[in-house]
Each structure stands twice: as C-alpha cells, then as structure tokens.
Amino acid sequence: MKISFIGTGTMASAMIKSILEKGLYKKEEIKGSAPRKKRIEEIKERFGINMTQDNIEAAQFGDIVVLSIKPQVFPKVSAEIKDAIKENQIILSIMAGVDIESLQKELLHKKVVRVMPNTPVQIGQGMSVWTATNEISEEEKAHIKEILSSMGKELFVKDENYIDMATALSATGPAYVFLFLEAMISAGVHLGFSRHVAKELVYQTALGSVLFAINSSKHTAELRDMVTSPGGTTAEALYELEKGSLRTVVEKAIYAAYKRTQYLKEINKDKE
Numbered sequence: 001m002k003i004s005f006i007g008t009g010t011m012a013s014a015m016i017k018s019i020l021e022k023g024l025y026k027k028e029e030i031k032g033s034a035p036r037k038k039r040i041e042e043i044k045e046r047f048g049i050n051m052t053q054d055n056i057e058a059a060q061f062g063d064i065v066v067l068s069i070k071p072q073v074f075p076k077v078s079a080e081i082k083d084a085i086k087e088n089q090i091i092l093s094i095m096a097g098v099d100i101e102s103l104q105k106e107l108l109h110k111k112v113v114r115v116m117p118n119t120p121v122q123i124g125q126g127m128s129v130w131t132a133t134n135e136i137s138e139e140e141k142a143h144i145k146e147i148l149s150s151m152g153k154e155l156f157v158k159d160e161n162y163i164d165m166a167t168a169l170s171a172t173g174p175a176y177v178f179l180f181l182e183a184m185i186s187a188g189v190h191l192g193f194s195r196h197v198a199k200e201l202v203y204q205t206a207l208g209s210v211l212f213a214i215n216s217s218k219h220t221a222e223l224r225d226m227v228t229s230p231g232g233t234t235a236e237a238l239y240e241l242e243k244g245s246l247r248t249v250v251e252k253a254i255y256a257a258y259k260r261t262q263y264l265k266e267i268n269k270d271k272e
Contacts, residue, residue: 004062
C-alpha cells in the first residue's frame, strides 16, 4: 500500500517518521503535499519522500490519504480533492473537530477513519484514539492499527463520541501535565534549587511515578496512600491541594475542553 499526506505539519511528520523507522513503508511509497516550497524542501531533506504543492496529486497517490491539515482549511481542500479520490481509497483524518459525517459529506466518500492523536507521538509514546466507518474492512483496520501503534499506543472505539472525549482527555492532556510540571519546577526554584536541578528532580519524579502506576495493580488512591504518612509532609501537601480544589478544577477543565470540542464541531459544520 502507498500512503499520502495532505499537509505535512508536526503530526504528519511524526507519522512519517514512525512508519519509516518501523519499516511499514518505503520512502517511494509516501507522498506529501505542502503549500510552501520551503516546507517541501524541509520534508524532502528530512525524510527523502516525494513532495508536491499539488493536493490533487497527493490525493491520487495514496491507498491511504491522511488529512493532516487545519480544520479551518478543510472546506477549501475538500472541494479541491473530492473529485480525485477513488472509491477504494481510505481517508484518514487527524483533524480535530471535524466528524465523520462532515468528512463523508464534503469528500463524497464513505471509507473514512478518524484519529485523535496527541503530541507524544513525536517520540513514539503517543496515545491515538480512533474509529472507522463500516466500509473499512478488518484487514484495513489491522493496517491502520499497525500505523498508529508505530507512534505509541492506540485505542479503537466503535462510538465516535469517544473521539471527542479523547480530545479533551488524552489529546489535550499533555498540556495539563506540562502545566503541573511547570508549577512543581517553579516551587522547586522557590525553595532554593536551581531551575536545572528542579527540572531534573520533577521530570524524573513524574516519569518514575507514571511507570510505577502502570506496572502496579493498585488503584492510584492506594499508591497515593503508600506515600502518605499520617501527620507527615505528604499529608500536609495533599491537604493544601485538596483545599485548593485541585481535583475539582482538573475535572472541570477537562469537561470544559470537551464542551469546547462540541462547540468547534458545530462551528465547522456551519462553515460547510
């Protein structure tokens, strides 16, 4: 199979890097498109794949056509490429807020896969949640799974509503983690550590804690209790976090992200 990318930004580049490194595709089996000549030369130099400024040319090339463009330019791009798409091609979208119904309607095409990845796919540690229309065969699903697994972990869901939930939880999730890490590092600096040392302490603590949780059969509440001695330093710190409603704020933030996803989806539909 051949694969093409309409748009070769950060996420598309991560996917290209992964499928090449895992040997899923050869360089000559990949084609990408980009509007700027500078970007075309950058991708050519980095990956050695075929590149073009012509979206139609890219759309005609791949057995799988990855839509890795910004949602706001989708109406323009879909109008451009819809007549070039063949019946047996798979459209794989990583656009946020553009649902399968809109993809099928704008592209006049039934075989659609919708994927919501997150930024750690850039280092092969991503989380990609995806779904597919009934026209995608089990064999084709297995191949999509292989592609997404090359970038980290993947989760197939039958109900597309879970894609919007994943947008709020796992796709946006790295930003929540980065903010918490930033706060911990700043606290370390306030205590008297250099920023370099505080960052090392916090990063390794976070990494070790996540790996420990993954490898443990215990609930996170049990793991927290293991670290918390009655009347100790951890108990005092957790008291302040709970008093500050950390748990509630996090839940509200994720729900707000979910509602925003729903809103943007409706906005995108209104633009069609």
